[in-house]
Structures are given as C-alpha cells and as structure tokens.
Amino acid sequence: MSLTREIAFTLNGSLRNVTVPVTMTALAMLRDVLRLTGTKYGCGEGECGACTIIVDGRSVNACLMFAVDCDGRTVTTIEGVAADEASEPLRQAMVDNGAVQCGFCTPGMVMQSTWLLEQNPHASRDEIKRGLEGNLCRCTGYKKLIDAVAAVSGTNQ
C-alpha cells in the first residue's frame, strides 16, 4: 500500500481536491486521476516537453513533478489554455502555418509557447528557438512551429 495524501489546488481556474499517492507524478495525477488527457506522456524523463504545464506562472515538466507538490498552487494545463480566449491567436497561427502533424507534441508546444509569449511577447526567431528547446517534435515540424509562434510575436527575424 502506498501512502496517499489529500491536496487542494487551483486547476484551470477552479479549486480541486484530490487524493494522490505521494510518489505519483503530477502527469499521472492529471491523466489518470483527474482524466485530463490533453497533457501527454512522451518520455517520462524531462526530455521531450510533451507534458508541459504551467505552475504558479512557470512552465514545468509534469512528469518530473510530484503531484503532492501541486498542493496550494495554481496549475494550468492545455485544457485551461484551450478554454481561454486570449490563446486564440496562437491556436489560429498553429493552424494557419500547418504546425500540427500527428499532434502528439502539440499540447506541450502550445503550453511552452504560451509561457514564452507571456515572458517575451515580441520574441525573435532565435528567442523562440531557445524557448522551445525543451520540446521535441517527432514529426520534426520545427520550422512551421517556429513560424506559428513568430506570427504571434510579430517578428520577422
């Protein structure tokens, strides 16, 4: 029997209470306990960025975070961003630029790009590349992804 713990945190704007094993990852909590499957499991080791979420205003890998550490914090997942008007320009730019192929990396890319644009609304192409360096796309559609984010940041360099 593994030790569990009840935690309470703000998830996509609403307060949630959930009981989780103390060794569970935040990723497993989101997907398997809360059934929010938009956040993807790619590698489980911090290498691919498919599990990117935003915690207290910082993007992190949900697969490297202990679920219990969400206690008292503010967590945003792709479901939260999808419901947010403010992210429409980024979503439309992803579509317009053909930045989605199989789509597996897309939620993580959108989360990381959202964070990047919050930090740096007029990011240059180089800054976008640096900002997305922790996100892998197995379909290797990097150029279109960068084009999409660049369309939102309004950069032409």
Added chain:
Amino acid sequence: MSAIQRYLAPTTLEEALDALRESEATILAGGTDVMPQSQAGRLRLQPTLLNIRRIDELGGIALDGASIRIGALATISELLESELINERLPILAEAADHFASPQIRNAGTVGGNVCNASPAGDTLVPLIVLNAEVELASKRDGKVERRRMPLESFFAGPGRTHRAADELLTAIYVPAPAEGFVAHFAKFGTRPALDISAVSVGIGGVWRNGTFKNARVAFGAVAPTPVRGRATEGVLEGSALDAAAIGMAAAAARDEVRPISDVRASAWYRKEMIHSLTKKVLTNVADA
C-alpha cells in the same frame, strides 16, 4: 517501489530540521533529479519524503555583507534572470543559460544541483571558480546550528557529499569578486539543449593591466567530482593571456585531467575537448 511512511511539507527551517533529526528522509526540492532517479530505481526513497519547497527562508538571491547569498531553493531560471547575478557573477548566468531546458530551469534549484553532486552538474564548476561556500544547518541539542565549508571540498564522489544525514543545505555564499575579476564557463555536449555535459571548463581571475592574477580553474565531468585545475592555474598565474600563454595553459589542462571513457565520450576525446574548451574560455576572458 518504496516504503514511504510519511510526507512532510513544512514551512519553517526548524520543522524541516526536526524531521531530518527524527528519521531517515529524502529531501525534495524541484524534483528534477529525485523524480526520474526514484522512478528508474537508481534512488531509493527513504521512509520520510521531506518537501522543502515551502520554506521561504531557503529562497532568494541577495547581497549579504561582502557576499552574495544564493538560497538553496533559488531556481536555475532565477540565476539567469537575476540582475545581481548578471552584474556580479555573470559566469553563473552563463552556466544557467545552457542548463537543460526552460522547463527544467524553472523547476530545478541550485541547492538540488549541488546536493545531487553529479561531476557534470553545471553550477558546480562556476561556483568553484567563484570560491563559493555551502551553508549547512542542523538541529542538535534543541537549537539550530549552521556551519560553512568551501563548496570545492563538499563533494565525496558521484552523488555523494559531506552533508550529514540531519543537515540541510540552506544557502550558497559567494564572496563578492575583486575589482577586475573576470570569469567564463563553457560546456560541451553532443547537442546544445537538454544534454548532460561531456566536459566543462570554468576559469576566473583578476585581469588587469595585461596580467592575469589569482587564477582559479575548475573542470566538470573529468573525475568523480568537479575538480580544481591547479597545474593550469600555475601556468596562468601572472600570464599575459596572449596566444602563446593560452596555448600553454590549454596543454596543461589537457595533461592534468584524468577522465574516464563512458557512454558520453571516450577519455581521449574528453582530454581533447578540455584542451579546446580551455582555449575558448581563456580567449573569452582575455577579450574582457
């Protein structure tokens, strides 16, 4: 996978130190080492899982008298963003800039990087060049005690430090560098992001009136712990950092390191990379 009996997330240092005194505990900061290592079975979680993230006094980066105090919980992103670090200790920002990925920099802490004690830990080489000290706290005989030791002597081997089981690393203190101090860092891996260093080099010293003094050299990933490059320091002391001097120092660096061969690189390759990184770092120092 583990026999965890309790999970604690205290908000004060004293509570954390009580927990460390009472039981065998695994300390959890950002979790970017603890999570993958425990999931892969390389790290056995102790009966108490002690999350220190909610202890405010372990955070922050600030001037403290003649030193710069970096709280154990300061993240790699905070190093990169801190004005104080960029102005006074830019070599640390340089190391933070090519550390893992933005997501890991946002979660991973300096205290975690130091206590994980990887010979390839990217903040360790710059901290050795900067002559940093670690501060360790414990609670013995009912009161909080603190001691400091040079970070350079904190490491006992890969993944091992001289921290006692009831101690917590609270902060790192870096003496404010002398006038004219210049330092640079470079690492080499097979790709620019998300790569553990195959080797790294940090060099600092006082560079004034065409003479380099008080040279400090450190290498990462060429020994079981990060190491000082004392032979290279000897060659550099008082040098003019011209092409000939840089060539001699780079050769000394290649000769003094004793790396091993592993999945990331062969020993021969590591020595060659130490040679070329030393040249590169010294060229950056000389250009300052």
